[in-house]
Amino acid sequence: MDIEQRVKKIVAKQLKVNENDIKQESEFVRDLGADSIQSIELIALFEEEFDIEIDEQAALSAKTIGSAIAFIKKVIEDSGGKTR
Amino acid sequence: MSKQNSYKNLTQEQIKILQSQGCWAQDWSLVKVADGFEPERVRNVQFLGRIYIGRFTGNIKLAGGLEKPSGIYNATVANCTIGDDVRISNIGVHIANYDIGSKACIENVGTMATNPGASFGNGVRVAVLNEAGGREVVLFDELSAQFAYMMSMHRYRPNLTTKLFEVAQKEAEKVRCDRGRVGPAAQILSTVEIIDVNIGAQALIEAASSLVNGTILSSAEAPAVIGSNVSAEDFIIAENASVSGAAHLKKVYISQGCRIGKQFSAENSLFFSNCEAFNGEACSIFAGPYTVTHHKSTLLIACLFSFYNAGSGTNQSNHMYKLGPVHEGKLERGTKAGSFSYMMWPCRVGAFSIILGKHTRIFDTSDFPFSHLEAGPDGRCLMIPGLYLATAGILRDGAKWPSRDRRKGCKKSDIISFDIFSPYTVGKMIKGCSILKELQDNTERSVEEVSVNGAQIKRVLMRTSQKFYRTGIEMYLLENVLARAEKALDEGIKKINESFATDEGAVYSPDWVDIGGQLMPKERLLDLTTAIENGKVADAEAFSIEIQKIHRSLEKDEWLWVKNTYKEYFGRDLEKLTKDELGCAAESYQRFRTKFLKQVLADAEKDFDKNSRTGFGQDGSAEDLDEDFRQVRGEYDANRFVKEIRDNIEAVEHRVSKFREKISTIF
Numbered sequence: 175m176d177i178e179q180r181v182k183k184i185v186a187k188q189l190k191v192n193e194n195d196i197k198q199e200s201e202f203v204r205d206l207g208a209d210s211i212q213s214i215e216l217i218a219l220f221e222e223e224f225d226i227e228i229d230e231q232a233a234l235s236a237k238t239i240g241s242a243i244a245f246i247k248k249v250i251e252d253s254g255g256k257t258r
Numbered sequence: 259m260s261k262q263n264s265y266k267n268l269t270q271e272q273i274k275i276l277q278s279q280g281c282w283a284q285d286w287s288l289v290k291v292a293d294g295f296e297p298e299r300v301r302n303v304q305f306l307g308r309i310y311i312g313r314f315t316g317n318i319k320l321a322g323g324l325e326k327p328s329g330i331y332n333a334t335v336a337n338c339t340i341g342d343d344v345r346i347s348n349i350g351v352h353i354a355n356y357d358i359g360s361k362a363c364i365e366n367v368g369t370m371a372t373n374p375g376a377s378f379g380n381g382v383r384v385a386v387l388n389e390a391g392g393r394e395v396v397l398f399d400e401l402s403a404q405f406a407y408m409m410s411m412h413r414y415r416p417n418l419t420t421k422l423f424e425v426a427q428k429e430a431e432k433v434r435c436d437r438g439r440v441g442p443a444a445q446i447l448s449t450v451e452i453i454d455v456n457i458g459a460q461a462l463i464e465a466a467s468s469l470v471n472g473t474i475l476s477s478a479e480a481p482a483v484i485g486s487n488v489s490a491e492d493f494i495i496a497e498n499a500s501v502s503g504a505a506h507l508k509k510v511y512i513s514q515g516c517r518i519g520k521q522f523s524a525e526n527s528l529f530f531s532n533c534e535a536f537n538g539e540a541c542s543i544f545a546g547p548y549t550v551t552h553h554k555s556t557l558l559i560a561c562l563f564s565f566y567n568a569g570s571g572t573n574q575s576n577h578m579y580k581l582g583p584v585h586e587g588k589l590e591r592g593t594k595a596g597s598f599s600y601m602m603w604p605c606r607v608g609a610f611s612i613i614l615g616k617h618t619r620i621f622d623t624s625d626f627p628f629s630h631l632e633a634g635p636d637g638r639c640l641m642i643p644g645l646y647l648a649t650a651g652i653l654r655d656g657a658k659w660p661s662r663d664r665r666k667g668c669k670k671s672d673i674i675s676f677d678i679f680s681p682y683t684v685g686k687m688i689k690g691c692s693i694l695k696e697l698q699d700n701t702e703r704s705v706e707e708v709s710v711n712g713a714q715i716k717r718v719l720m721r722t723s724q725k726f727y728r729t730g731i732e733m734y735l736l737e738n739v740l741a742r743a744e745k746a747l748d749e750g751i752k753k754i755n756e757s758f759a760t761d762e763g764a765v766y767s768p769d770w771v772d773i774g775g776q777l778m779p780k781e782r783l784l785d786l787t788t789a790i791e792n793g794k795v796a797d798a799e800a801f802s803i804e805i806q807k808i809h810r811s812l813e814k815d816e817w818l819w820v821k822n823t824y825k826e827y828f829g830r831d832l833e834k835l836t837k838d839e840l841g842c843a844a845e846s847y848q849r850f851r852t853k854f855l856k857q858v859l860a861d862a863e864k865d866f867d868k869n870s871r872t873g874f875g876q877d878g879s880a881e882d883l884d885e886d887f888r889q890v891r892g893e894y895d896a897n898r899f900v901k902e903i904r905d906n907i908e909a910v911e912h913r914v915s916k917f918r919e920k921i922s923t924i925f
Binding site: 203204210211214215217218219221222229230231234 | 630632642645703716718719721722725853856857860864868869
């Protein structure tokens, strides 16, 4: 599974939405209904999934699925490009 | 007030004048007057027993600038001493057994009397925390939060409890008297009943309903105010306190700077410095400094609080229908309860946490300060440790409390440690971090939640919570090191290292305690306890001196804790740090402090986001929404708090830059 698929799978499970309804431009709060606690949990799940360390405050500025994916890719790249 | 031996008998002429003005005495020979007494300002008065009257030459100033002549008018006075320029007027039943200070005003009062052996609220036992008894605190005038805390909370040291009871009883006995006191310039107006109440100088009692067995501590510099329809029994109300609005109190201590009103009712409760209680109810609570409850339908029961805020409809239960109302709660400093939150005791909540929802399970989160505690659908506590560490609310609270200290013009009875980040909270964060690390290492990935002392933590958030705590821990330690180093920066690395030395007389404990709002190393508490148990601290004054000494040592004790903790946490001895290491420490400080402040800014920004604008622009268009919001709430960038934080970030950068520049040049 590529990064995008893995992100969408986690988001679907965490926010209890249909994976097919998650688009690149979907906003976590407005479209997918994430509250602030769920946002923190999503970051933690992404950290665990990709074995990376994410700065919560920087991550919370990624408002859409697409920007979150880009953010995660950048973190992976900065940490040596390795992921599970 | 003139001394009693300077009074003299009335002349026959004076008695005739008094009689012609409607006055009567049980025995005129027992009515003595001061030199210069003129009888013209004594009309329609019945004198019973021994009476001493001062001179009446001036006026009493009342609210609104109204001035009335001093004197005694339309009253029955029994066994009283009445000071110079007192005004007593329109007393319904009588004033009996009172010494009334000069310029006091007692007007339109029903009954005011002291019974033989009155103790004026001193000696009353207040059943805090356990409504059925077991943690009683004995009231006395100079009761402090620290004294009360040790008396109620440390029952596992029966010898200490016995000694503290002895001290309290001794203090209470000092006050016992057959006569009550009204201090100079006190004003007691339109009040139905005052029985066995000592009233301090310049106190204002207006339109109260009933005051029985109490003391109102008050002075010219720190007056106390009792307002309309207040009913209080078995009480002590301290300087700068205000009780009004039909508040109903029984067995309470209201300490300096408190505000009680709007029909608030309290029983068996202690309210220490600067508490505010309106509209709701309290029973068997120990309200440490800055405990605040403002809303109707809020009950605070059987709990220890401090720096607390109760949301509307907050509620707790201490009665499980078994052996009575015996359960207790402990909310450590800074905790807040969301609207309609409920807790079933017994529970203990860590410092600066937020309680949401209806908790019907027992838990103890004292190792996890700054936590989010939300009740799940089944009443279990779901905890996110450290979530509220870097929030706008925390910083605002830290600034708010010291600026709202209403204790002016009086000796402060309670010691208050205001710091949000201290060895107390940071020590707990270190412990919390360690627990979380161990849990994280020992919990299988398949496990979703883990229970820690009754609270559930999601496995996936354990690492996140550790990050939250690490920010706070490192920011605190590095800030203290930087501040210390800056003082010796011009004197070379050797002097800087020397400046990290332990201050003389400092005491170290890994654990710090919060004693009724005062923070201290546990060792100092143990020393104080021992001193009380062996009789070295044997009265209230000696206790006060000791806790003041401990407070004066706070800075050096804190530094010793920082120094030792720095060594444990970073593995380096501060006294051996090199220039480069100090430079790196400063850089790390900037990183953590800036990260913390930016998280606070992000938190503040939520109050300006799309969700927060819901409902704005009523009856208008989409464009009107933002304008409506801007007009009502302002703009994020112009917000004073936001600007302060941004200035703070700049100041940190500047400070560290200056430090690093200097340290690179020193020898």
